[in-house]
Amino acid sequence: MTRFPATVAALSCLAASAAFAAGPSDAVAVNPPKAPYQKVGDLVALPDFLPGIGELFVDPATLPAGPFVAYDHDGRLVSTIYMIPISQMNADTSFDNLPAPGGDVDHVDIYYNAGHPGVEEPHEHIVLWHVPVAGEASVAK
Amino acid sequence: MNISFCGMCRSPVKPAWPSRMKRREFLWEGGGLAAALWLPAGPAISAPVVEVAMAGRADGSRVWFDPMGVLIRPGQTVRWTNTDKGNSHSATAYAPENFDHPRRIPDGAKPFSSDYLLPGETFEVTLTVAGVYDYFCIPHELSGMVGRIVVAKPGQTDFRPYPDDDLDQVILDGFPPIAVILAKGEIHPEEQ
Numbered sequence: 001m002t003r004f005p006a007t008v009a010a011l012s013c014l015a016a017s018a019a020f021a022a023g024p025s026d027a028v029a030v031n032p033p034k035a036p037y038q039k040v041g042d043l044v045a046l047p048d049f050l051p052g053i054g055e056l057f058v059d060p061a062t063l064p065a066g067p068f069v070a071y072d073h074d075g076r077l078v079s080t081i082y083m084i085p086i087s088q089m090n091a092d093t094s095f096d097n098l099p100a101p102g103g104d105v106d107h108v109d110i111y112y113n114a115g116h117p118g119v120e121e122p123h124e125h126i127v128l129w130h131v132p133v134a135g136e137a138s139v140a141k
Numbered sequence: 142m143n144i145s146f147c148g149m150c151r152s153p154v155k156p157a158w159p160s161r162m163k164r165r166e167f168l169w170e171g172g173g174l175a176a177a178l179w180l181p182a183g184p185a186i187s188a189p190v191v192e193v194a195m196a197g198r199a200d201g202s203r204v205w206f207d208p209m210g211v212l213i214r215p216g217q218t219v220r221w222t223n224t225d226k227g228n229s230h231s232a233t234a235y236a237p238e239n240f241d242h243p244r245r246i247p248d249g250a251k252p253f254s255s256d257y258l259l260p261g262e263t264f265e266v267t268l269t270v271a272g273v274y275d276y277f278c279i280p281h282e283l284s285g286m287v288g289r290i291v292v293a294k295p296g297q298t299d300f301r302p303y304p305d306d307d308l309d310q311v312i313l314d315g316f317p318p319i320a321v322i323l324a325k326g327e328i329h330p331e332e333q
Contacts, residue, residue, distance in 0.1 A: 044229075044257075045229045046228070046229055046259075047226075047227065047260055050227045051227045052227060053227070111200055113200070113201040114197070114201055114204045115204075115280045115281050115284055116228050116229065117257060117279075117280050120279065120283070121283045122283060125200075141226075
């Protein structure tokens with residue numbers, strides 16, 4: 001009689017862990033991610049590896065917001081990034097239901113970017129890190 | 142974030158002229174001063190090739206040309222180098238031929254554009270027609286990444302500023318006043 005509650009408890013733990021510990025979707029789990037993602041360096045004039053970000057991919061149809069997905073030198077998914085133009089941060093514009101394919105988020109950075117090919121106006125980078133803060137070193141340079 | 146910053150790079154890049162003074166007022170007053178004293182100086186005017194860096198913070202939050210204003214002689218060459226490891230830049234003259242921008246280069250001068258330069262890449266142009274050349278960075282114009290070159294014969298000071306051309310204020314604020322360029326020879330972004 002004690003096995004039943006124990007099994008239920010174990011299954012509950014598994015369910016809970018599945019709910020709170022989601023890995024990345026198959027489409028982006030490894031570098032390169034599957035279509036429609038494309039390497040940003042192939043789409044616009046930017047280096048393949050961006051210091052502080054990593055090797056960046058995006059579905060061009062989702063520009064400018066993204067999601068972009070970034071990988072370190074070992075092909076590990078490190079972050080999902082959204083790029084929101086300052087000009088579109090107003091009462092008449094919203095970005096709803098943006099995909100979040102990267103799985104668990106360890107922490108978030110939000111910072112201003114002056115622009116770059118692909119998003120050629122001032123915008124905010126909203127970075128969902130899938131690695132601990134110390135793991136950011138893997139894309140520092 | 143694990144992006145490292147040097148102390149200089151953390152702060153905003155500010156124009157090197159008095160921001161509180163009305164810009165047009167400063168132009169006229171400075172122009173009179175320059176005409177009276179005529180003290181062109183700076184290393185650029187004697188250099189065979191004048192170097193301009195395309196630079197930015199590591200996180201891309203600030204970008205700039207350095208020097209952002211420079212005085213040269215007709216026939217001198219200007220070379221831009223992208224020193225920004227995480228971004229692309231261009232040096233593109235204000236002219237209708239370049240993205241239908243207003244013309245802000247001298248009559249008779251040929252518009253130039255480097256197109257996008259990846260980190261480490263360079264572009265150079267030799268400017269033979271005297272006058273004021275305003276230029277911009279394609280992906281960063283709206284962030285005020287613009288520059289100005291004054292090509293002047295010895296003693297020449299009869300330059301007039303261009304009209305505002307409906308450009309955004311952040312762009313207009315990025316052009317160092319002609320008189321200051323004539324007086325100083327080079328204008329660098331002020332880091333604070």
